[in-house]
Amino acid sequence: MASGALYQQVKDDIRRRIHEGQWQPGHRIPSEHELVAELGLSRMTVHRALRELAEQGLLVRQAGVGTFVAEPRPQSGLLRINSIAAETRARGHEYGCDVLRLARESATLEVASALDLDTGDSVFHAVCVHRENGVPVQLEDRYVNPAAAPDFLDQDFGRTGFSEYLVATVPLDEVEHVVDAVQPTAGEAELLAVRPDTPCLVLTRRTWAGGVVVTFVRCIHPGTRYRLGSRFRVNGPQWFG
Amino acid sequence: MASGALYQQVKDDIRRRIHEGQWQPGHRIPSEHELVAELGLSRMTVHRALRELAEQGLLVRQAGVGTFVAEPRPQSGLLRINSIAAETRARGHEYGCDVLRLARESATLEVASALDLDTGDSVFHAVCVHRENGVPVQLEDRYVNPAAAPDFLDQDFGRTGFSEYLVATVPLDEVEHVVDAVQPTAGEAELLAVRPDTPCLVLTRRTWAGGVVVTFVRCIHPGTRYRLGSRFRVNGPQWFG
């Protein structure tokens, strides 16, 4: 399949089964012994695959008991890709989304550069306003690499967002986040229904899958209605200076 | 020594040698074969230790060449605690810091709550403006838990920042970041030498060590002169959404 390494293939295989829903969160997956028999590999190889998936948090292992698919973890904001729809509903509020644009375009220099394509290449462009109880909380301006999600334009984005579709469809490898504080343009201020001098938080994200840029999205939030957060464990010894 | 696992002991040993400066960045460390002979372990065990340290970024390995101590890594923004002084100097610019306050105070409700103390408890309060080539780039307003860093007030913060001191002194376990976009107060705008309508990025951070909150700090950056970024690998594709 992918990379020659056998443990890597085992990891990919297990990830795929979980991603496809064949193994749900909480499900107990076969033991190392069973996987050894099933796959015809040595136990060290299978063990390494499972250990690394557990380190990543995809699996939970307990000696003497078994290996289980982990529950989705509560992480927020800067370290994951949030579903603004789910967040809104989790607060018990009404979620709304106005799709303002959904079309194929030719990549400008900026977009081509961000998606690692050539100027003029065909890209998908999607714009929408997310609302919480009717109040705009995010203006999302997204470009999608057609090679990564060819059916993007054919989706019904009435209830599910652009992000949710991509996350569910493309197995992401890597994420880049950049955060800025800006004043909205006149057009942005109007769409967000805020005064033009309202400070806004801009989260710019790029995602990768298999070395290819999947999407490039700029999310503008009124600073007064949104914030980003994260909490994480410190990995290593402080290199931090 | 520490944890029973041999590969863990090897990791700790190598980390220690690097931390003590015995092996400097760029130094080539002994090969797996040599470490096997020196430590009397199997190659798999030594290999695992080296592989994990390389994954963590402490070592750089190249097949056919050797294993080297990594250079301090350029990571930025949301996933680590930055040294604004080091960043500034790395850009070849002059770094400056004006300490505006450094004193013991009684915790207000907000501060006590953030530090998990009681109102009125004694806390350290430190404020400074960071400058790049003389231009203010960050206003830092920090509270420190005396229990975590009792000698904080006695430090000479002429060249080293508050953050650098804490990071070097207290072994951090956990970090919380929250990002907002705000308009600065009149006083903040003056200290940052920006117009009062300049959108600003606020990074609020709390850190923990051994279950105790070490510090609570609010860093205000003019949005026009600063941004935060991070790039990270995705753990489990499935959960997002």
Added chain:
DNA sequence: AAGTGGTCTAGACCACCGC
């Protein structure tokens, strides 16, 4: 007692690099 994961060993083959 049987099954689980955690670790460790002593070999092995390979691709790659530098000489």
Added chain:
DNA sequence: CGGTGGTCTAGACCACTTC
């Protein structure tokens, strides 16, 4: 060519949980 790291195997012992 010899040295390096990357991987893999087929065993092994252990601590632990569950029955």
